[in-house]
Amino acid sequence: MNQQGMHFEKLKIASFDFTCCEGCQLQFANRESSLPAFFELLDVRAFREISSEKHDDFDMAFVEGSISRSDEIERLQSIRKQAKILVAFGTCACFGGVNSLKNRIPIEESVVEVYGEHPVETLPVQKISDIVQVDLSIPGCPVAKEEVERIVVSLVTGSKVNLPKYPVCVECKQQLNTCMFDLGEICLGSITRAGCNAVCTSGKTPCLGCRGPAEDINFPAFTELVKERGLSENDLREKLGFYNAFEAYRTDET
């Protein structure tokens, strides 16, 4: 293809979903005004949610969701064999996401609670990189389509893909929002990777950290801030555990 003087090959992509709400894949169909141009960059080889056409010759696999059944492990492994680039697409794929809340309770208990005596197979929730190698992670619950567009353009043109290293706080300040801490709420914006344009805090709800930790965060200072302000430890625990994205930072106290 030739566009604005640049030659490029369309990306041969496929999209797959596992244990999830399919909201991240749905973002492929959002931002409607730029949609025809976006699909100009892509050769969609397999995408069950929107197309009955299915081919196995894709280069890049967008994988949405977490893993919670043995057939999902097999399916993921065969996708990995085919894909040159495997993308963990969205918070469930990158961190396990909200589904991981299930892991707090013994599996048998959960099954009995929902299905009674009826046996249903389910495993503790795992993120994609627990099973196969991941080449690129795009976090977000859901992923931000504008960011996906930028990344796809980078991949098509062969330029380096970069996610922001700085926290959501930076984007939030740019929007001139009142700090959630000043409104008496614990907010994970100061430790969470930016790229969402601070969408939650701009709607006056605290950041729950769906994009995972920003780089070089000062976690002890953050927990100190929560203590200093006399905010609830239970609330902090609930927020940090919401997407399972801060597993590495969990301390005894939190």
Added chain:
Amino acid sequence: MKLDCSIDIHHLTRVEGHGNIHIRVEQGQLVEAKWAVVETPRFFEVMVKGMSAERVPFLTSRICGICSISHALASIRSLERAMQVTPPPAAEAVRLLAMHGETLQSHALHLFFLAAPDFAGTPSVLPLMQSHPELVKAGLDLKELGNEISTVTTGRCTHPVSLVVGGLSKAPDKDRLKFLLDMIGERKSALGLACDFFASLAIPQFERETEFISLHNGVSYPFIGGDLRSTDGVLRDENDYLLMTNEYLAEPSTSKFTRCSRESSAAGALARFNNNSAFLHPEARKAAEHLGLRPVCHNPFMCNIAQLVECVHILNDAETLIAKLIDMDLREIRTQFTPKAGCATGAVEAPRGILYHYMETDNEGRVVKADCIIPTTQNNANIHYDLGALARQALEEGKNDREIEKLATMLVRSYDPCISCSVH
């Protein structure tokens, strides 16, 4: 020669989630027709236990990527009723507008991306971008409008930000509301084009007498709360949802099935229309007439048409609602509440039908028990029995296996199943 065939559709395409169709015919006779949901279960009813009421809608909205606003609002309604919290009127108006945005987005996605390719004979909407650019543009214009309404009212089109127990965390910006009014005015022509296109299609003729269940309030076309009504004459209170659904397990499906007065029942746009057509906007009633949709319609393929008629209602009702909001004081949007123990059901009409969330809280406002019954769960049994009746009719009409397969897939798509949702 009499037909012998086995139709096995593993992971049906162009639907949300994973479902299988199995049909077996021997000597021209139907031996088996089955709908099976094989989605991986997620256990939201377990995950939500112990969570604070204020956080719950942010979790339950993640049950579905398409109808996240409905899930947030069903949880919010059940928690507000459980803890006796009354949201301010402005917040209620914004919530209804948010539902309109979501329903329009979801219907446009289904009609143009998922269903239209069946009628055009293409594997997806992508080839239609070249062959029917005006039609695809109309679909995208409507879907974008729906998403924009959701974004202005809730902060984001998938997984709402500002819908909270007690009202809203932030009011919509009035300039953006005015912009929405202009956008609706401009996009009515897209809706006209869509109506003309769908009016020109040959909708498969198939009827199986069905009990249709939806919300009903006797005043307006229902979206948030109300009584539970069926076309078989059942009328119940919102809290009596269990008597309306009677959930049961149907192996090998991971989604449950439901029934009310018969072996199966249906929810969704057609059910809403069949129970509430008198409350549609006059323009929507006109569109229904033009599209040949009359209550009580027992043809499940007409679900597509009922969705389109609802789009007409939504565009017109949203105009009135936005004009009202622009004149309202939007500072009073949130009622502060003290958490307390209680229990209640919150029912909303999600795009695909009636959605129930039942929550029980302790005196700190933490959830101790939850139950969610999803629209697609309520359609599973009907899809299953429809498949058998449809296959039998097709055999009588002398159709071959490929024709039966196509009809069966179109039938399931007409219900617009949201399978991940149903296996929450």
